[in-house]
Amino acid sequence: MSEKEVKNLEEIFDQRIARDEKIEPRDWMPEKYRKTHIRQISQHAHSEIVGMLPEGNWISRAPSMRRKVALLAKVQDEAGHGLYLYSACETLGISRDELYEQLHTGKAKYSSIFNYPTITWADIGAIGWLVDGAAIINQVPLCSTSYGPYARAMVRVCKEESFHQRQGYEIMMTLAKGTPEQKELAQDALNRWWWPSLMMLGPTDAESVHTEQSMKWKLKRKTNDELRQQFIDQTVPQADLIGLTIPDPDLKWNEKTGHYDFGEINWDEFWQVVKGHGPCNKERLSARVNAWKEGEWVRDAAMAYAEKQNIKKLKKVI
Amino acid sequence: MKNNWPLWEVFVRSKNGLEHRHFGSLHAADAEMALENARDVYTRRNEGVSIWVVESKSITASNPENSEELFDPAQDKVYRHPTFYTLPDEVKHM
């Protein structure tokens, strides 16, 4: 194809997206669109399955039967969401194994928030309330993103995710209303998870490299800073309601803007964790690598068995 | 050994009376496993009463490049639709 032809196709492609048409797997797409989507969707998928680890950590120690089954179902949903997203990614011509390879070798990223440890039960509440809360803000707009398989996966994810945040908030509420010891657990978890949750919505607009292109392709509909503000505005009253204090002395309601003003985010910490120096980067990655390696003989066995069965069936036909 | 489970497409009937609809895909070593996995992955919330699975590579799909010749010719065949025909006002239901 000549450069001119490609340019022409690109123009038609951009117009289709501008008209809110969906792009489907076999449609022509610019190489950059394909690559960007593989990167974003796989990062999203990796975040789901790495995200299973900090919470999975507490399934065997959940404090009541009701909490145990709810948490188990939630972590299982995350496996499901990872699966939906990997499937969406595979429609772009890359296999799940290749995507795992990228994760396991550190080539692909996942959400940095999961590199923080879950050290008390209250962390499970904080993750559901704050981390899932921030994730939902990120994800809802993606239900109408331009790439059909991604949009459809996100519709399913968002539908299922609606219980996750409630689950977390209910845990926090119960703790906050409980004994002084329980309330302390809740406040301590909020103190540790608040800032990482704000960072989860991405670097400030000034630092963000992909925003403009992503907006055009509807991979993003609001900027990181707008999303962050939305998250803060919605979360602060929820904290007030259960009597917990957001760990930010500069946080205050601004009548003029109709939003909360908030303090400086420690971006140095953010970049350190992204670079692999968070408290649990090593543990998370090695847990994934181990599960994959230890499962290899199992996956091989299933394939070998399937082949033997096929041969048996063929012999019967003959 | 690098022997990866193939990809399967999953179709689910939500309830009797409705058609099977494409729900998504998954990996499985054989058809039996694909069915079981589909049940566990796609019907956790009571979404289905019947499941079909088919290995993705068995599907033949139309090429979007041929879309115009395949689908555009149907656009102007308005006489296939009831609104093409005029009726006296007195005839209320037809």
Add this chain to the structure above:
Amino acid sequence: MENENKIQYIYGIADNALILGQRLSELCGHGPNLETDIAMTNMALDLLGQTRSYYQYVAQLSGDEKTEDDIAFLRTERQYKNVLLVEQPNRHFGYVITRQFFYDVFHLLLLQELQNSSDETLSAIAKKGIKEVSYHQRFSSDWIKRLGDGTEESHQKVQEAINDLWRFTDELFHMTDDDDIAMQNNIGVNTIVLKEKYIQTIEGVFEEATLAIPETKWFQKGGKQGVHSEHMGYLLSDLQYMQRVYPNMKW
């Protein structure tokens, strides 16, 4: 006193579901593939769901404001009546599937009888459980076949697990005094008569899977009397951690 017998009888069934559910849920996020992970979590959820139904019934029978959580989390080691089989650790996937298969086959036979119990609640729990456990057995027997007749490595690994775990299977059919009383009152099941069918089913699947029941003549038992393996203490430390460290709180 009649209640006390019934309660002990229910523990003998319910604790198996709790402990096996606990073992399975330890695996969540670490399965050989996402699909398998999701499937095994479903089994864990089924088992924990059954556990809750049994414990809620026990709470009602004991009538002293006990809750399902007191029963699940606040008994001492000797008060859990699960069999040794279900507390065995997740050494590798071969162990997980073998343990599951050995329990599923028994579990289904048990529930099929328990649904005829004169106790309506137990009968209802059993009826609901049969659907779930039929699926578990299908899942685990399929995997036994895949591992047994898969690769040389998988065959050897699953046979190793079978050789190790077979010695815990006889206990499944052991009748305690509480089991005897429950059976005489038409509440409980005579597990001894299930054994023949059990062996038949296992042999049938093993034959397809090219696997063999080991020649062991010596079987381990004790769990049903509350005399557990050393693994049990660690399992309970996890399970009970929160309730022990923060007693008398609502979660």
